[in-house]
Amino acid sequence: MVRRFVTPAQRKRRIVRDTLLLVIILVILTLRLDFPVLTANQALEATQARYFFGPGEVISTQDYSINHLVSRLFVRSSDRVGSYDRYYILRNGDWYAWCGINRRLLLFWQTGELGAVENDPDLPLVPLIVSNQDNGIVLVISNDPEITQVEITFPISAETKQGYTLLSASQTESTENCFLIPYTSGPGFVFPEDLQVKGYDAAGALLYQSPKPESWATHYELR
Secondary structure (H helix, E strand, O other): OOOOOOOHHHHHHHHHHHHHHHHHHHHHHHHHHOOOEOOHHHHHHHHHHHOOOOOOEEEEEEEOHHHHHHHHOOOOOOOOOOOOOEEEEEEEOOEEEEEEEEEEOOOEEEEEEEEEEEOOOOOOEEEEEEEOOOEEEEEEEEOOOOOOEEEEEEEEEOOOOOOEEEEEEEEOOOEOOEEEEEEEOOOOOOOHHHOEEEEEOOOOOEEEEOOOOOHHHHOOOOO
16 A cells, blocks of 8 residues: 655645635625624624614613523523523614624624614604513613603513403613613513503603503403
8 A cells, every 4th residue: 555645735735725615614604694703793783784774883782692501501591681692772873773693602693683763852752672572671762851760561461361461661770861671571572563651750750651552452452
C-alpha cells in the first residue's frame, strides 16, 4: 500500500477550500433561516428590516434569555412572557413597536416578529398587545402626563363555571410614557378588539376610560 504524503501547499489549499465552504454554508443559513446571528442587535436590526420598520429607538427591553434552557425543557418560568427570549419596545416617530427575538445554542440569536401601532395624540391612551399568550404583556402609550397608573381589562374563560369573566391588570411604572402591563390569563388569547384601557392620576381618580368593547356583550355575553 502506497502512502500518500500531503505537501504544505496542498494542506494550505485544503484549509482555504474548507474555510470558503464553511463561509458559504453560514451565508446560506443566514439568508434562508436568519440563523446564525452573532448578536442580539443584529437580530433586532434584521427583524426591523424584514418588517420595514425603523430603525427604531429602543425604549425598553424585557430579557428572558436566562430562562432559555429551562423553557426549552418545557418548564415554564413564572415570569416569562410569550414565546421569545427577548422583547424590545421601539419608537420611530409616531410609531411604536415590539420586537421579539430568540437565543439559539446559547451563542447565537435568531430573528423573530414585530408588531406596531401608530400613536394617536388625540387619545389619552393607545394600547398595543405585545404577547397574547397565557403569560402576556400589553404596551400602553400615554399621551396624558397626568396619568400615573394604567389598567387593562379583557375577557377570559371562567375557571369555576362555563362562560367568561373579566380580568384586569395595572401598572404604575412607565418609561418615556410607555406602560408595560404583564398579566396571567390562563388558557386563551387576548385580542385588540376585546381590550379596554383606563388611566388614573396619582390620587387614584379616573381620568380616561376607553369605550367598552362591543364584543363583551355580543361574543362573550358580558353585560
